[in-house]
Amino acid sequence: MNKVKLLIVDDEVDLLAELEPxxxxxxxxxxxxxxxxxxLDLIDRDxxxxxxxxxxxxxxxxxxxxRRLRNKDDWTPIILLTKVGTxxxxxxxxxxxxxxxxxxxxxxxxLVARVQAVLRRTRSGTVSLAGSKRLISGELKLxxxxxxxxxxxxxxxxxxxxxxxxxxxxxxxxxxxxRERLLDEVWGWAYPAQxxxxxxxxxELRKALKDDPGSPxxxxxxxxxxxxxxxxxxxxx
Amino acid sequence: xxxxxxxxxxxxxxxxxxxxxxxxxxxGWFPNMVFVGNYQFDLAxxxxxxxxxxxxxxxxxxxxxxxxxxxxxxxxxxxQRAQExxxxxxxxxxxxxxxxxxTIIRLGIVNLAQSTNLSTDQSSTLDRIGQQVQRLQNxxxxxxxxxxxQEERLERTVVNLQxxxxxxxxLVKAIPSWSGRTIDLSVQEAPWPLGAVRGDRDLLxxxxxxxxxxxxxxxxxxxxxxxRATDDGSIAEIEVADTGSGIPEDELPHIFEELYxxxxxxxVEGSGLGLTLVQRIVKLHGGDILVRSxxxxxxxxxxxxxxxQRDVAG
Numbered sequence: 172m173n174k175v176k177l178l179i180v181d182d183e184v185d186l187l188a189e190l191e192p193x194x195x196x197x198x199x200x201x202x203x204x205x206x207x208x209x210x211l212d213l214i215d216r217d218x219x220x221x222x223x224x225x226x227x228x229x230x231x232x233x234x235x236x237x238r239r240l241r242n243k244d245d246w247t248p249i250i251l252l253t254k255v256g257t258x259x260x261x262x263x264x265x266x267x268x269x270x271x272x273x274x275x276x277x278x279x280x281x282l283v284a285r286v287q288a289v290l291r292r293t294r295s296g297t298v299s300l301a302g303s304k305r306l307i308s309g310e311l312k313l314x315x316x317x318x319x320x321x322x323x324x325x326x327x328x329x330x331x332x333x334x335x336x337x338x339x340x341x342x343x344x345x346x347x348x349x350r351e352r353l354l355d356e357v358w359g360w361a362y363p364a365q366x367x368x369x370x371x372x373x374x375e376l377r378k379a380l381k382d383d384p385g386s387p388x389x390x391x392x393x394x395x396x397x398x399x400x401x402x403x404x405x406x407x408x
Numbered sequence: 409x410x411x412x413x414x415x416x417x418x419x420x421x422x423x424x425x426x427x428x429x430x431x432x433x434x435x436g437w438f439p440n441m442v443f444v445g446n447y448q449f450d451l452a453x454x455x456x457x458x459x460x461x462x463x464x465x466x467x468x469x470x471x472x473x474x475x476x477x478x479x480x481x482x483x484x485x486x487x488q489r490a491q492e493x494x495x496x497x498x499x500x501x502x503x504x505x506x507x508x509x510x511t512i513i514r515l516g517i518v519n520l521a522q523s524t525n526l527s528t529d530q531s532s533t534l535d536r537i538g539q540q541v542q543r544l545q546n547x548x549x550x551x552x553x554x555x556x557x558q559e560e561r562l563e564r565t566v567v568n569l570q571x572x573x574x575x576x577x578x579l580v581k582a583i584p585s586w587s588g589r590t591i592d593l594s595v596q597e598a599p600w601p602l603g604a605v606r607g608d609r610d611l612l613x614x615x616x617x618x619x620x621x622x623x624x625x626x627x628x629x630x631x632x633x634x635x636r637a638t639d640d641g642s643i644a645e646i647e648v649a650d651t652g653s654g655i656p657e658d659e660l661p662h663i664f665e666e667l668y669x670x671x672x673x674x675x676v677e678g679s680g681l682g683l684t685l686v687q688r689i690v691k692l693h694g695g696d697i698l699v700r701s702x703x704x705x706x707x708x709x710x711x712x713x714x715x716x717q718r719d720v721a722g
Binding site: 189192196275279280365367 | 506507510511514516519561563617
């Protein structure tokens with residue numbers, strides 16, 4: 172069986188040197204490029220199954236690489252390595268069509284988990300939801316720009332953070348998202364003792380969605396791990 | 409207005425005294441017309457005019473003084489804001505520049521741990537390096553987060569302070585090191601219950617959790633930690649008091665500074681950012697924070713927050 176091919180692109184040679192063995196041990200065939208142009212050439216010659224792409228690079232930066240690939244209808248899954256700080260800045264990095272992003276300095280095992288998750292999603296034929304303006308799962312609709320959610324015809328009165336949590340969970344349906352990641356992504360800070368803040372927003376969401384935690388239709392608690400959005404999510408441009 | 413009152417009274421006084429005296433002279437209580445050589449003086453007119461002149465002069469001096477004071481304060485504020493901007497930009501750059509090295513170190517640690525047969529000692533060393541790298545990363549992230557904690561990051565709702573305090577106590581007790589400790593929580597119920605504030609619930613909980621964590625850290629197990637909350641109808645005052653090691657007087661002016669760690673604090677784990685964060689959160693809520701302490705006797709930190717009107721709080 173052929174190994175899954177990953178292309179890692181970063182102008183920091185030392186980072187590539189450390190990433191390669193990590194991903195090889197995880198069972199992937201790894202290629203390397205040190206700038207955006209080199210990455211595009213390599214993708215043309217021998218398309219990889221997934222690209223891990225730094226955003227800030229000389230010659231051609233990561234966002235431009237994503238734009239050029241998507242413009243020529245190349246939908247190779249891409250994980251961006253970002254350095255930007257606030258949740259909104261990070262979310263913006265997905266607008267160009269990347270499938271996921273991970274903020275430096277990341278937990279190496281978290282990167283491996285994200286690679287697996289993105290591959291799982293793309294293999295099952297699921298289109299990345301990151302660039303969608305609206306997310307729909309059955310009766311539940313989310314307008315990401317207007318920051319408004321509806322259940323059927325009823326507009327939901329959610330706090331900004333509860334909306335952010337729901338949005339984040341829906342962007343990665345069926346994946347278990349740890350509380351710390353939600354804190355980091357939605358709140359913009361990750362004090363370990365504050366994970367209870369996440370539980371409170373989940374309770375708020377369950378109440379609004381009339382979701383029974385005992386037999387949930389939307390949000391499942393995965394004890395000791397975090398939360399998971401159940402059900403299919405469809406994206407609308 | 410209150411702080412101007414003594415000056416306003418001082419400025420009005422000579423004019424009023426002059427007028428009263430002039431009225432008494434005209435009423436014939438004292439001789440009014442005085443002759444000096446060939447000149448005749450109307451004392452009532454003289455006294456009232458001199459009084460009014462002094463009043464005008466004093467008022468002028470006070471107004472100029474207030475304006476100068478206002479300008480000086482404005483200048484200090486601008487300077488402080490400029491300095492904060494410089495700090496913010498510096499921390500953003502530092503945070504940015506440290507991201508790649510920290511990522512590479514973390515990757516290297518995992519690679520070493522996974523790919524080599526390390527002795528127990530070597531594994532422990534690697535674990536310690538990993539922990540220290542994480543600590544460094546947390547510190548830089550916390551510093552940056554602190555500088556970026558601005559109004560636009562807050563989610564403002566009407567927040568019940570009693571719930572915030574209950575939850576902060578519960579959260580801090582859930583920390584394994586403090587599981588056996590008691591915290592006395594006393595919250596005003598009469599003549600009206602503790603009010604609500606308009607603010608960010610999560611941040612307020614973080615602030616009180618940090619204050620309680622600090623109090624427990626510096627108080628021996630047999631000591632006391634108390635939380636007392638009162639509400640005068642416009643300001644809620646929450647005191648977090650302990651019978652811990654206290655803060656020496658010379659350290660008190662510095663305890664809210666970023667990364668400041670007192671002599672006592674050096675023996676206790678911490679980043680030196682906890683109280684800075686608490687102060688920032690309280691200020692973002694329009695409140696203030698005060699500290700009183702006696703070395704070796706204990707500390708009380710008072711947080712004062714404006715409460716919302718009861719009809720708003722519901």
